[in-house]
Amino acid sequence: MSNIIDKVFEHSTRIIAFSVLLIVAWIFTVLFQNSLDSMQAFGFDFITDTKWAPNLEKFGALPAIMGSVISTFLAMVLAVPVAIGVAIFLSEIAPEKLKSPIGVSIELLAAIPSVIYGMWGLFYFVPIIRDIFGGLGIGMLTAGIVLAIMILPFMAAVTRDAMDTTPDILKESAYALGGTKWDVIKDIIIPYAKAGIIGSMILALGRAIGETMAVTFVMGNVHKISLAITAPATSIPVTLANEFTEADTELYFSSLFELSFILLLISFTIISIAKFYFLRKTRRA
Amino acid sequence: MATIINIPHEKALEVKDFQFTYNGTTEPSLKEISMPIAKNSITALIGPSGCGKTTLLRSFNRMHDLYPGNRYEGLIEFKGRNILEPKEDLIQLRTCIGMIFQKPTAFPMSIYDNVAYGLRLQGIKNRSELNDRVEKALQDAAIWKEVSSRLKHDANGLSGGQQQRLCIARAIAVEPEVLLFDEPTSALDPISTQGIEKLVIELKEKVSIIIVTHNMQQAARVSDYTGFMYLGELIELGITEELFVTPKERLTEEYITGKFG
Ligand SMILES: Nc1ncnc2c1ncn2[C@@H]1O[C@H](COP(=O)(O)OP(=O)(O)O)[C@@H](O)[C@H]1O
Numbered sequence: 001m002s003n004i005i006d007k008v009f010e011h012s013t014r015i016i017a018f019s020v021l022l023i024v025a026w027i028f029t030v031l032f033q034n035s036l037d038s039m040q041a042f043g044f045d046f047i048t049d050t051k052w053a054p055n056l057e058k059f060g061a062l063p064a065i066m067g068s069v070i071s072t073f074l075a076m077v078l079a080v081p082v083a084i085g086v087a088i089f090l091s092e093i094a095p096e097k098l099k100s101p102i103g104v105s106i107e108l109l110a111a112i113p114s115v116i117y118g119m120w121g122l123f124y125f126v127p128i129i130r131d132i133f134g135g136l137g138i139g140m141l142t143a144g145i146v147l148a149i150m151i152l153p154f155m156a157a158v159t160r161d162a163m164d165t166t167p168d169i170l171k172e173s174a175y176a177l178g179g180t181k182w183d184v185i186k187d188i189i190i191p192y193a194k195a196g197i198i199g200s201m202i203l204a205l206g207r208a209i210g211e212t213m214a215v216t217f218v219m220g221n222v223h224k225i226s227l228a229i230t231a232p233a234t235s236i237p238v239t240l241a242n243e244f245t246e247a248d249t250e251l252y253f254s255s256l257f258e259l260s261f262i263l264l265l266i267s268f269t270i271i272s273i274a275k276f277y278f279l280r281k282t283r284r285a
Numbered sequence: 286m287a288t289i290i291n292i293p294h295e296k297a298l299e300v301k302d303f304q305f306t307y308n309g310t311t312e313p314s315l316k317e318i319s320m321p322i323a324k325n326s327i328t329a330l331i332g333p334s335g336c337g338k339t340t341l342l343r344s345f346n347r348m349h350d351l352y353p354g355n356r357y358e359g360l361i362e363f364k365g366r367n368i369l370e371p372k373e374d375l376i377q378l379r380t381c382i383g384m385i386f387q388k389p390t391a392f393p394m395s396i397y398d399n400v401a402y403g404l405r406l407q408g409i410k411n412r413s414e415l416n417d418r419v420e421k422a423l424q425d426a427a428i429w430k431e432v433s434s435r436l437k438h439d440a441n442g443l444s445g446g447q448q449q450r451l452c453i454a455r456a457i458a459v460e461p462e463v464l465l466f467d468e469p470t471s472a473l474d475p476i477s478t479q480g481i482e483k484l485v486i487e488l489k490e491k492v493s494i495i496i497v498t499h500n501m502q503q504a505a506r507v508s509d510y511t512g513f514m515y516l517g518e519l520i521e522l523g524i525t526e527e528l529f530v531t532p533k534e535r536l537t538e539e540y541i542t543g544k545f546g
């Protein structure tokens with residue numbers, strides 16, 4: 001009897017596992033098929049063209065791609081140093097009594113739905129940016145800052161976890177040679193945890209680049225490449241969120257699908273690099 | 286109660302009425318320990334697991350200070366001062382009193398950088414001085430021949446025995462006066478163990494050595510003096526041959542004849 005239950009269990013879990021793979025393949029196929037019209041109409045120009053004019057049936061994705069890349073880059077530049085600082089504090093400097101409450105608060109922050117970061121950004125951040133830089137207060141810079149704040153808790157928590165895997169005996173060996181706390185952090189802990197740290201940064205990057213709700217309100221949805229990071233701009237997910245309901249022609253619809261296909265490819269690549277290259281080692285530990 | 290011999294040697298360290306209590310415990314883990322540590326000699330600490338050997342060893346370089354709430358009482362004299370004083374400069378102390386751990390602890394860097402690490406911490410930047418001292422340390426640790434052609438390789442590519450000798454090279458590169466070994470061969474095969482034991486004996490020309498071991502044969506093979514510890518107390522300290530052949534304390538005798546442990 002228990003044998004039969006085991007068999008049933010084994011088979012059903014296998015079916016569930018395979019259906020996950022199937023869903024991934026299915027999503028890829030759907031996105032690809034729906035992109036075909038746009039791919040045939042624009043070819044490679046779709047990625048390099050800067051003009052996005054639905055009324056002229058002209059679709060160039062470069063502003064959206066650039067917007068995604070630049071806002072994510074800004075977010076990383078702002079978030080990485082702070083996340084490393086927070087992680088160092090949590091793993092090496094904070095007194096034992098503080099480690100756990102601060103650590104838990106950071107994990108809670110990481111669980112806040114991104115739409116809340118978006119609303120908070122719109123109502124509290126946009127006015128600040130407007131006061132400082134003038135203009136509308138929406139654009140790449142605001143999006144970058146909101147994204148940075150959004151990915152920071154995750155990054156800090158995972159970086160701390162990676163640092164915590166450094167064996168005590170290794171740290172003690174450096175102290176035993178006359179190292180200071182700072183020496184041990186920079187020479188032992190960071191190099192030891194490097195792969196895990198970089199991996200978590202890349203995972204955060206993957207999350208930032210695909211983020212929709214946190215930036216939809218603060219980006220502007222303007223398909224224009226501007227030298228000023230304070231000018232309204234757009235990104236791939238922002239375009240998708242704003243324009244699917246307006247897509248009144250086949251080609252418009254298909255172009256949006258091609259955008260989403262590009263986004264999927266970017267995210268997939270980033271997450272694969274993080275998982276299979278950098279996080280391989282820490283997994284084992 | 287305890288039998289502690291007077292050593293004819295010059296002393297490297299002297300422990301007096303030393304007590305140690307771990308954070309969160311009320312009972313001290315080391316009680317009223319007094320013992321001399323002879324200069325340029327090897328002192329072995331033996332005793333059953335949990336008797337406090339590691340705890341005592343880690344007091345000599347104040348390793349317990351890395352974790353909050355641990356408490357020292359009494360004196361450990363080193364070069365005319367009590368190193369248990371709060372004002373003791375621990376960075377400076379640890380460059381004078383080095384430590385080798387139970388498991389090899391090669392840092393995640395090259396072989397060269399591992400050995401140069403302590404020197405660089407002391408601010409030595411001169412390339413040729415670093416080269417000379419790294420080579421000398423590796424030679425003194427009897428591993429130069431094996432690694433001289435691959436100094437830039439990752440130290441984690443070495444075998445366990447080689448890594449442990451690398452750690453010894455790293456510790457002696459800064460020219461300490463005392464070296465603390467905490468069961469340095471417990472993770473090694475017999476051949477590597479032999480190599481480390483031979484090396485430890487050679488090193489006493491330059492440094493004073495305290496070695497913790499749960500292996501009595503090892504203590505008998507390498508040490509000049511042996512201390513037997515039991516339940517946080519030092520029961521007997523004597524010249525190694527005498528302690529193993531004619532122990533003064535009944536507990537020591539029972540332990541070395543295998544009646545418990
Ligand atoms: N970090 C610690 N906190 C509290 N007690 C400890 C700690 N480390 C060791 N002890 C206790 O101190 C005693 C001596 O341990 P230890 O010095 O490791 O013994 P040995 O090295 O001789 O095996 C043991 O009873 C052990 O349980």
Ligand SMILES: [Mg+2]
Pocket residue numbers: 338339340
């Ligand atoms: Mg021990």
